[in-house]
Amino acid sequence: MTTNTAPFLSVRKLAKSFGSFQALRSIDLDIRRGEFVCFLGPSGCGKTTLLRAIAGLDLQDSGSIQMGGRDVSRASPSERDFGIVFQSYALFPNLTVIDNVGYGLVNRRRPASEISRRVDELLTLVGLPDQGRKYPIQLSGGQQQRVALARALATSPELLLLDEPLSALDAKVRVRLRDEMRSLQQRLGVTTIMVTHDQEEALAMADRIVVMSDGAVEQVGTPEEIYRRPGTPFVADFVGHMTFLDAVVTGPGQVRVGELDLLVANAAPFAVGTPVRLAMRPEEVRTRSITADTPNRFEATIGDLSFLGSYCRAHLEPTHSRSTRIAADFSTNAMRDLGILPGQVRAVAFPPEALHVFAGSGR
Amino acid sequence: MSDAATPLAMTDATVKLSPPRLSERHVAGALILALCAVLFLIIALPLWALLSKSVEDVEGRFVGLANFITYATTPTLLASLVNSLFVAGLTTAIVVPLAFVYAYALCRSRIPGKGLFYAAAMVPVFAPSLLSGLALIYLFGNQGLLKSWMMGASLYGPIGIIAAETLYSFPHAVLILVTALALSDGRLREAAEAMGTTRWRIFRTITLPGARYGVISATFVVFTLVVTDFGIPKVIGGQFSVLATDAYRQVVGQQNFPMGAVVGIILLVPAVLAFFADRLVQKRQSAMLSARAVPYEPKPERRRDLALLAFAGLVALAVVGPYAVAVWGSFVRYWPYNLSLTLANYDFSAVEPSGWEPYRNSLMLASLTAVIGTALIFSGAYLIEKLKVAPRLRAFAQFLAMLPMAVPGLVLGLGYVFFFNAGWNPLGFLYGTLAILVINTIAHFYTVGHITSVTSLKQIDSEFEAVSASLKVPFWSTFRRVTAPICMPAILNIAVYVFVNALTTVSAVIFLYGADTKLASIAIVHMDEAGAVAPAAGMAAVIMATAITVKLAHLALDRMVFGRLQRWRQR
Numbered sequence: 001m002t003t004n005t006a007p008f009l010s011v012r013k014l015a016k017s018f019g020s021f022q023a024l025r026s027i028d029l030d031i032r033r034g035e036f037v038c039f040l041g042p043s044g045c046g047k048t049t050l051l052r053a054i055a056g057l058d059l060q061d062s063g064s065i066q067m068g069g070r071d072v073s074r075a076s077p078s079e080r081d082f083g084i085v086f087q088s089y090a091l092f093p094n095l096t097v098i099d100n101v102g103y104g105l106v107n108r109r110r111p112a113s114e115i116s117r118r119v120d121e122l123l124t125l126v127g128l129p130d131q132g133r134k135y136p137i138q139l140s141g142g143q144q145q146r147v148a149l150a151r152a153l154a155t156s157p158e159l160l161l162l163d164e165p166l167s168a169l170d171a172k173v174r175v176r177l178r179d180e181m182r183s184l185q186q187r188l189g190v191t192t193i194m195v196t197h198d199q200e201e202a203l204a205m206a207d208r209i210v211v212m213s214d215g216a217v218e219q220v221g222t223p224e225e226i227y228r229r230p231g232t233p234f235v236a237d238f239v240g241h242m243t244f245l246d247a248v249v250t251g252p253g254q255v256r257v258g259e260l261d262l263l264v265a266n267a268a269p270f271a272v273g274t275p276v277r278l279a280m281r282p283e284e285v286r287t288r289s290i291t292a293d294t295p296n297r298f299e300a301t302i303g304d305l306s307f308l309g310s311y312c313r314a315h316l317e318p319t320h321s322r323s324t325r326i327a328a329d330f331s332t333n334a335m336r337d338l339g340i341l342p343g344q345v346r347a348v349a350f351p352p353e354a355l356h357v358f359a360g361s362g363r
Numbered sequence: 364m365s366d367a368a369t370p371l372a373m374t375d376a377t378v379k380l381s382p383p384r385l386s387e388r389h390v391a392g393a394l395i396l397a398l399c400a401v402l403f404l405i406i407a408l409p410l411w412a413l414l415s416k417s418v419e420d421v422e423g424r425f426v427g428l429a430n431f432i433t434y435a436t437t438p439t440l441l442a443s444l445v446n447s448l449f450v451a452g453l454t455t456a457i458v459v460p461l462a463f464v465y466a467y468a469l470c471r472s473r474i475p476g477k478g479l480f481y482a483a484a485m486v487p488v489f490a491p492s493l494l495s496g497l498a499l500i501y502l503f504g505n506q507g508l509l510k511s512w513m514m515g516a517s518l519y520g521p522i523g524i525i526a527a528e529t530l531y532s533f534p535h536a537v538l539i540l541v542t543a544l545a546l547s548d549g550r551l552r553e554a555a556e557a558m559g560t561t562r563w564r565i566f567r568t569i570t571l572p573g574a575r576y577g578v579i580s581a582t583f584v585v586f587t588l589v590v591t592d593f594g595i596p597k598v599i600g601g602q603f604s605v606l607a608t609d610a611y612r613q614v615v616g617q618q619n620f621p622m623g624a625v626v627g628i629i630l631l632v633p634a635v636l637a638f639f640a641d642r643l644v645q646k647r648q649s650a651m652l653s654a655r656a657v658p659y660e661p662k663p664e665r666r667r668d669l670a671l672l673a674f675a676g677l678v679a680l681a682v683v684g685p686y687a688v689a690v691w692g693s694f695v696r697y698w699p700y701n702l703s704l705t706l707a708n709y710d711f712s713a714v715e716p717s718g719w720e721p722y723r724n725s726l727m728l729a730s731l732t733a734v735i736g737t738a739l740i741f742s743g744a745y746l747i748e749k750l751k752v753a754p755r756l757r758a759f760a761q762f763l764a765m766l767p768m769a770v771p772g773l774v775l776g777l778g779y780v781f782f783f784n785a786g787w788n789p790l791g792f793l794y795g796t797l798a799i800l801v802i803n804t805i806a807h808f809y810t811v812g813h814i815t816s817v818t819s820l821k822q823i824d825s826e827f828e829a830v831s832a833s834l835k836v837p838f839w840s841t842f843r844r845v846t847a848p849i850c851m852p853a854i855l856n857i858a859v860y861v862f863v864n865a866l867t868t869v870s871a872v873i874f875l876y877g878a879d880t881k882l883a884s885i886a887i888v889h890m891d892e893a894g895a896v897a898p899a900a901g902m903a904a905v906i907m908a909t910a911i912t913v914k915l916a917h918l919a920l921d922r923m924v925f926g927r928l929q930r931w932r933q934r
Contacts (some may be wrong), residue, residue, distance in 0.1 A: 055829070055833065056832075057751075057829050057832070058751075076386070076387060076388055076832065077829065077832035077833055078387060078832045078833075078835045078837070082833055083833055083834075084829060084830060084833045086824075086826045086829075086830070088824050088826060090824045090826035090827055090829070090830050092827065092844070092845045093849060093931055094845060094848045094849055094931045095844070095845065095931075103831075103834055103836060104833075104834025104835060104836060107834070107835065107836045107837075107840065108835075135930065135931035136931075137931060151830070151834070152833070154834070155834060155835070157833070161833075
């Protein structure tokens with residue numbers, strides 16, 4: 001599917017403003033055929049605006065969009081080829097499930113038998129083979145969203161757009177439906193863009209994630225890249241948890257935080273004396289098998305502990321600089337094995353490869 | 364999701380893009396343009412004709428503000444202005460407090476029979492305004508049953524007008540105040556009660572401020588209704604002239620169009636003020652109530668409930684009583700000396716050359732207005748609310764759709780006279796036809812229907828059009844298959860509202876009817892002028908019976924048919 005080298009969808013210099021508010025600032029983006037891409041970001045970051053521009057529902061002010069080799073920049077939605085699923089499902093309440101799914105087919109003047117066969121096929125595909133005669137209001141939220149998905153797929157669009165499709169659902173249903181949607185997408189190979197503000201959803205479903213903030217793309221990458229090698233402090237902070245510390249570069253691969261000298265494995269080329277921000281995920285703080293020559297080892301007091309089910313979040317106060325607070329996650333296993341308690345002083349370490357260095361000082 | 368699914372590729376080829384069709388955007392743009400043109404023609408141009416007529420002399424020459432100066436320096440004309448303000452002010456001062464307590468009884472107490480009390484308050488809506496005047500003549504007029512209650516004072520004049528206007532405007536005030544009092548957060552009261560607040564203090568600090576905007580709105584609406592009403596002063600005003608009767612006399616009696624236009628513009632002032640006050644109030648009122656507010660459930664409280672029950676009972680009797688007497692009077696042989704019953708008064712041809720013809724005309728007008736008007740109003744609201752093309756044109760159409768709210772029927776009627784009567788107007792042939800009555804009535808009641816449509820359209824998912832576009836279904840198919848069926852209750856509501864109002868209105872159409880298109884409400888005016896009070900009451904009673912029947916049929920339809928037909932509304 002991805003052998004085709006030309007991207008299926010190319011967005012160039014796309015910009016849009018609402019009054020004085022710049023919703024999109026010159027977005028460039030390529031999406032390959034068959035890919036599952038998530039637009040991830042906080043509310044107001046422009047992700048939905050970008051999706052609606054791609055769909056042609058709200059036209060951009062400037063910039064171009066190519067879809068399947070065709071310039072669709074000014075095309076109306078019906079001149080583009082996509083299916084769409086909304087957070088609100090947007091099912092037609094006065095039509096049965098069958099009529100909803102067949103809505104786009106009836107208009108194409110196909111014989112009734114063919115439409116009915118196709119609708120059956122789609123309902124089976126989304127796991128609702130015998131719910132066709134019901135009205136939307138008689139279905140659960142998860143079932144309604146499956147119907148909406150079947151309706152969007154009915155016309156075999158080249159592109160599937162999902163606008164926060166899972167946000168209105170209960171936590172359990174959400175997780176199940178998200179796995180099902182992902183495997184369905186992989187089977188059909190339909191190019192898919194999903195908008196979400198839920199980083200867990202994006203990490204679990206996407207081939208690639210486009211992290212957006214303030215109308216601009218912060219980083220594009222696989223879930224692994226986004227999580228392990230965040231390109232900007234914003235990405236580092238938005239995806240997963242991150243503690244930020246102010247530091248100064250003291251040498252190649254070396255920084256100093258307060259009175260603590262730390263080694264960093266992937267330090268960008270900063271000149272000595274440059275103020276930087278050091279970032280660190282709570283789950284990367286090491287507390288097992290620490291010896292005298294473990295790099296970046298220091299002593300810290302365990303501050304307050306919050307129990308979060310499978311792990312505990314602790315706040316560490318380094319002995320040499322008590323005003324700094326560093327979040328650390330300890331698995332329930334580690335808590336039990338090591339007997340971690342609030343108020344203890346323990347040796348902990350930052351693995352050099354888990355430290356991220358960003359330009360600029362904090363506030 | 365099933366793994367046994369057939370690969371989608373199988374049917375791929377069969378459902379690919381159909382050939383390009385007529386561009387939806389062009390169709391949408393053309394429809395919105397057409398809507399703007401229609402609204403401009405039926406609303407804006409007549410108003411403009413009124414404004415320009417007021418600065419011309421009888422020969423059509425521009426004279427600036429000369430007519431207004433003449434008006435201000437003619438004592439008889441100025442007297443009508445003072446009379447109108449006096450009558451409207453006093454009526455408002457009587458109606459709003461009465462309606463407030465009545466609405467309070469309906470919303471904040473546990474009195475029995477709330478539905479009946481509500482219905483009783485609404486009775487005047489279903490009759491032409493002049494029926495309340497006729498009813499008072501039966502009770503307190505020269506031959507009135509209770510003439511002695513007047514203690515020698517004459518009913519024909521300010522007393523009669525104020526009493527009749529009180530009856531006529533009461534339901535409108537109740538409607539607004541019930542809405543205002545129903546919108547209240549029960550949690551505020553519970554919090555106050557938990558703190559041991561006295562009842563009087565709760566009323567002063569929570570109930571009154573909560574309903575404040577409703578009271579303001581009701582005040583403006585009642586004042587405007589009374590200032591601009593034509594029917595009541597016509598039948599019961601005697602020699603006491605007010606603005607509305609002045610406008611009629613200037614235009615129909617003296618053919619002094621410019622002076623009629625001046626009076627029309629003066630009538631426009633309170634209505635425009637009321638319109639803006641109402642807009643302001645609506646904004647504040649909705650902001651006051653958060654989405655999570657809990658409606659207030661009154662608890663039984665014997666003394667309060669008994670007092671309010673007595674009050675509501677008396678008021679309901681005072682409202683329904685006169686109408687009942689008027690209906691009774693229409694069947695009486697010779698009021699009040701021979702009270703035996705007869706149908707003779709319903710042989711209208713004895714006093715009115717066209718007999719029952721006006722009633723048939725009215726039915727025709729109401730039906731045509733309901734069908735054509737509702738179709739135009741709802742489709743127009745759909746174009747304005749749901750289509751995303753031509754934002755400026757849509758905003759203009761929205762403005763035009765809201766305009767009639769600020770224009771009293773009498774003023775709109777004057778505008779129609781000036782506009783369609785003008786020598787240069789190619790549409791002049793419409794003057795005096797049923798068509799112009801239908802057009803005028805649609806324009807007159809446009810705004811309420813428009814607001815109802817928009818409210819109902821706003822409640823449905825805003826993404827239906829997006830989904831349809833993605834499925835390459837044009838918006839008109841979705842309008843027909845989805846939007847209109849979902850909004851059917853609102854559409855019926857509008858149709859019934861327009862029907863009832865078209866049946867009862869006098870003010871606008873009095874200038875526009877022709878020899879073959881005399882309406883029932885106008886026949887009532889003429890029969891009353893000829894001294895035939897009983898047939899006038901009879902015709903009004905027939906109108907009222909028709910309007911109430913249609914409303915009841917609507918309620919029944921809403922309950923029974925929608926239960927079965929619209930199965931999708933129930934789980």
